Amino acid sequence: MPLLVLWDIDHTLVDTRGVGREIWAEAFEEVAGQPMREQAKTDGSTEAVILRETLRLHGLQDSRDLFERFAQALGAAHVRRAADLRERGHALPGVPPLLAALAARDGVTQTVM
Numbered sequence: 001m002p003l004l005v006l007w008d009i010d011h012t013l014v015d016t017r018g019v020g021r022e023i024w025a026e027a028f029e030e031v032a033g034q035p036m037r038e039q040a041k042t043d044g045s046t047e048a049v050i051l052r053e054t055l056r057l058h059g060l061q062d063s064r065d066l067f068e069r070f071a072q073a074l075g076a077a078h079v080r081r082a083a084d085l086r087e088r089g090h091a092l093p094g095v096p097p098l099l100a101a102l103a104a105r106d107g108v109t110q111t112v113m
Helices: 019-032 047-057 064-080 082-088 095-104
Strands: 003-007 108-112
Touching: 019 047, 019 064, 019 082, 047 064, 064 082, 095 108
Parallel strands: 003 108
Antiparallel strands: none
């Protein structure tokens, strides 16, 4: 039976040593029009939920359009900050051999969510 493994990246596979939050803040300010003073709890949440709750903390309304613009801004910020991620971030213990072991198994597809 095929198996699909969906990975979260930040704090599951990689410790970005703060770059992830900085990138989030950049994208948030771009779409919300104000600095991110506070970020909602991120553990175990999707980007859509984190954005919705972060907007709420800032007294702002969530919308599908806003999330789509945020997702684009977040992706672009990741590309711009790739060098910082490589320099400051690192794979968490055990991640490289786990990814390799799953990649070697027939019927396993891994991706990020």
